[in-house]
Amino acid sequence: xxxxRPTKTENxxxxxxxxxxxxxxxxxxxxxxxxxxxRHPNAEEVFQAVSLHLAGAISKAxxxxxxxxxxxxxxxxxxxxxxxxTRYDANIESHHHFIDRETGRxxxxxxxxxxxxxxxxxxxFSIQDYHVTFYGKALKHEHSPP
Amino acid sequence: xxxxRPTKTENxxxxxxxxxxxxxxxxxxxxxxxxxxxRHPNAEEVFQAVSLHLAGAISKAxxxxxxxxxxxxxxxxxxxxxxxxTRYDANIESHHHFIDRETGRxxxxxxxxxxxxxxxxxxxFSIQDYHVTFYGKALKHEHSPP
DNA sequence: TTCCTAAATTAGAATTATTCTAAATTCAGA
DNA sequence: TCTGAATTTAGAATAATTCTAATTTAGGAA
Numbered sequence: 001x002x003x004x005r006p007t008k009t010e011n012x013x014x015x016x017x018x019x020x021x022x023x024x025x026x027x028x029x030x031x032x033x034x035x036x037x038x039r040h041p042n043a044e045e046v047f048q049a050v051s052l053h054l055a056g057a058i059s060k061a062x063x064x065x066x067x068x069x070x071x072x073x074x075x076x077x078x079x080x081x082x083x084x085x086t087r088y089d090a091n092i093e094s095h096h097h098f099i100d101r102e103t104g105r106x107x108x109x110x111x112x113x114x115x116x117x118x119x120x121x122x123x124x125f126s127i128q129d130y131h132v133t134f135y136g137k138a139l140k141h142e143h144s145p146p
Numbered sequence: 147x148x149x150x151r152p153t154k155t156e157n158x159x160x161x162x163x164x165x166x167x168x169x170x171x172x173x174x175x176x177x178x179x180x181x182x183x184x185r186h187p188n189a190e191e192v193f194q195a196v197s198l199h200l201a202g203a204i205s206k207a208x209x210x211x212x213x214x215x216x217x218x219x220x221x222x223x224x225x226x227x228x229x230x231x232t233r234y235d236a237n238i239e240s241h242h243h244f245i246d247r248e249t250g251r252x253x254x255x256x257x258x259x260x261x262x263x264x265x266x267x268x269x270x271f272s273i274q275d276y277h278v279t280f281y282g283k284a285l286k287h288e289h290s291p292p
Numbered sequence: 293t294t295c296c297t298a299a300a301t302t303a304g305a306a307t308t309a310t311t312c313t314a315a316a317t318t319c320a321g322a
Numbered sequence: 323t324c325t326g327a328a329t330t331t332a333g334a335a336t337a338a339t340t341c342t343a344a345t346t347t348a349g350g351a352a
Contacts, residue, residue, distance in 0.1 A: 024318085024329065043309075059331050064310065066330095083224055083232035084309080084339075098271050113267050121259050121280070125244050128282040134267070136274040170300065170347085189338075205302050210339065212301095230309080230338080 011035070019073040029053045030066045034076055034090035040106040042085050043067055081106055081133075096132040107138060157181070165219040175199045176212045177221060180236035186225050186252040188233050189213055227252055227279075242278040253284060 012032045016023050033049050034041070041049070047063040067088055070076040079087040081099055087106065096109040114132055121127065158178045162169050179195050180187070187195070193209040213234055216222045225233040227245055233252065242255040260278055267273065 022319090022328075026330070059333095061311085061332075062330055068311095069329095078229055080226045080229045083226045084230070086229035086309085098267065098273075101274065107271070109267060121244065121255060124285055125253070125280065126283045126285055127244075127280050128247065130278055130280045132276055132278050134271065134273050134276045137272045139270055139272055168299075168348090172301070205304095207303075207340085208301055214340095215300095232338085 015075055019070075019075040021069065021073050021075065025054065026058050026062050027066055027070070029058070030063060031070060031075060031090065034070075034088055038091070038108060040079050040081075040087040040089050042087050046088065079106065096134070098134040098136065098138065100138040101135055102137060105138065109134065161221055165216075165221040167215065167219050167221065171200065172204050172208050173212055173216070175204070176209060177216060177236065180216075180222055180234055184237070184254060186227075186233040186235050188231050192234065225252065242280070244280040244282065244284065246284040247281055248283060251284065255280065 009028070009032075012028050012035065013023050015031060015035070016027055021027060029050050030046060033046060033053070039045075043060075043064055046067065047058075047060050050058055050063065067076070071078055071088075074092065076088050076090050077092055079089050079097065081087060081097070082104070089108070091108055094111045096111065096114055098107040098109050099105075100107070109132070155174070155178075158174050158181065159169050161177060161181070162173055167173060175196050176192060179192060179199070185191075189206075189210055192213065193204075193206050196204055196209065213222070217224055217234075220238065222234050222236050223238055225235050225243065227233060227243070228250070235254070237254055240257045242257065242260055244253040244255050245251075246253070255278070
């Protein structure tokens with residue numbers, strides 16, 4: 001798959017530093033992997049993918065630690081689709097999600113695609129943010145990677 | 147707390163049967179508890195609450211089985227708020243959710259409160275359903291139960 | 293009523309996702 | 323080079339959930 005965002009070492013380093021994190025090989029490769037994909041992987045999938053890049057030289061605990069660190073620093077976000085699995089997304093722009101019910105695949109939906117909602121919820125709630133999850137069937141024809 | 151929906155035995159039985167399920171004491175008490183609360187409890191909380199009603203005579207496995215059965219039958223729905231915890235809601239009408247970031251409490255938001263969105267997502271997606279999660283601070287002053 | 297079978301329930305083992313612990317390693321700065 | 327703090331690590335521990343295989347329950351047929 002083509003990287004969704006530029007994945008050059010320079011970008012990875014900049015992103016880490018921009019979020020106040022030291023640059024380490026483990027963090028770089030975890031963040032780099034998340035920036036290279038739009039498939040919203042879970043921790044296990046990150047671990048698998050990243051083990052290749054580092055020739056197995058990363059522990060699962062570090063993957064979990066690093067994902068938590070990146071989330072806490074705001075460099076990535078968690079996505080909850082199905083219960084019981086935490087997925088991760090390096091797209092930290094405000095956006096929504098579309099979940100294909102057949103494949104389970106999650107697509108990013110640009111913020112602007114969804115027209116203003118946030119109508120009155122009465123005076124009972126002060127809304128700070130909102131997120132829309134769409135469910136259905138993706139009609140996109142995906143190209144297989146070369 | 148006041149029951150959100152009527153909780154009479156008759157209603158519970160009818161709901162179970164309407165969803166093609168046999169009426170058993172365990173199912174009745176699990177469904178009855180969910181119908182009596184609007185707090186979106188998780189499996190553990192259901193188990194605690196229900197153990198009282200049945201004087202401990204229900205196993206945790208049955209709570210999990212029963213919750214899954216009720217979900218499969220469409221008598222209740224799962225709600226994913228934080229990653230890692232599956233919560234349950236006996237309100238099966240289409241509706242949205244508001245999550246109080248301070249307390250973690252989840253409020254039901256009536257479907258009509260949110261104005262039509264579902265604008266164009268291009269021709270890439272066929273939308274079957276959608277769900278909006280709001281985040282913020284609930285301003286409601288809750289009454290303590292008597 | 294008694295029997296039968298299928299469904300429901302159960303305890304506890306197993307699995308899975310995740311966090312914790314305590315030790316080892318790395319690394320920036322004095 | 324030394325030092326202390328941050329990072330990484332393996333593996334143990336925990337938590338949520340599912341699985342297994344046995345037991346109980348319940349409704350219908352005889």
